Amino acid sequence: MIRRFGGTVESGRKYKLRHGVYAILPLKSSLLVTYQNAPVPEFQLPGGGIDPGESPLAALHREVFEETGWRVAPVRRLGAFRRFTFMPDYDIWAEKMCHIYLARPIRPHGPPTEPGHTAVFLPMEQAADQLGNSGDRHFVSTFCKQV
Template sequence: MIRRFGETVVKGQSYQIRHGAYAILPLGGSLLLTHQAAPVPEFQLPGGGIDPGESPLAALHREVFEETGWHIAPMRRLGAFRRFTFMPDYNIWAEKLCHIYLARPIRPHGAPTEPAHTALWMPAELATEELGNAGDRYFVSDFLRRAR
């Protein structure tokens, strides 16, 4: 069974499945995150939707680069969670199936190319409070607990 986080499912509402790959990117006690300014400002794990025909790892590399400007070396898949939410960027109700990976940031190659995204480093403990969704917070907290 996959954990579910976020809004309560709206009875009678049709949801579109959206697969995504996201990364916990630790370096020196901090995590590389992205801040999305619009439509709702929030801190997020870098990552996003898996395009048709794209593998989760290819999507992870692409999305992390677009949102942070960094190249990464994937290490391992940590798990997945479901999240039911309205996505104003796409004007859809979505059941997001979020695959979470632990990866290593290798090197920056410039500013994020994704509009309204800013890359930043945040102390890992602070990220457990500041990340914008409960699924991201859960996986970061679990990663930190296991790392001790």
Template sequence: MIRRFGDAPDPARRYIRRPGVYAILLREGQILVTHQADPVPEIQLPGGGIDKGEHPIPALHREVIEETGWRIAVQRRLWAFRRFTYMPEYDLWAEKLCTVYLARPVQRLGPPTEPGHTAMWLPAASAIAALGNPGDRAMLTRLLGGAP
């Protein structure tokens, strides 16, 4: 069973399953995160939805480049979690199936190419506190040796 973080699903609502991939990017005690300005300002682990027909690892590379401007080397799959949320940019209620990978930032290619995203380096403890959703916070906490 995949652990759920955040709100319980509303049994009266229909949710669309949205698989996604996300990266914890460590370098010298800091975490590379993305600040998404819209629809609600939030600091997140870089990543996002897997397009139809796309494999998870290429999707992770694409999403991280779009949201941070960094090329990465994927080291390993860590964990997965799910959360039920409204996605205003798509006007849908989603069951997000989030698979989190440990990766290493390799090369900065430039600024993020996805509008409304800004890459930020944060000290690990600050990143845990700043992340906008409980699943991201739990995954980073778990990786750094705390309880999720």
């Protein structure tokens, strides 16, 4: 069974299943995250939806690069969680299946190419508290307890 985080499922509402990949990116005593300024300003694990025909690892590389400007080396998949939410950019209600990976930041190649995103290093001990969704917070806190 995959753990669910976030708001409750609304009875009678249709949700579109959307698979996505997200990365925990430790570097020294910090985590590389993305700050998204809209629709709600928040810190997030870099990542996003897997495009049709795209592999999860290809999507992970693409999304992290778009949202941080960094190239990464995936280390391993840590797990997954479900989240039911409205996605204003797509005007849909989604059941997000969020696959979480541990990856190693290799090097920056410039600023993020995704509009409204900024790459930020948060101190590891503060990162979990500052992330915008409870699923991300859970996986980061679990990771930080193991290092």
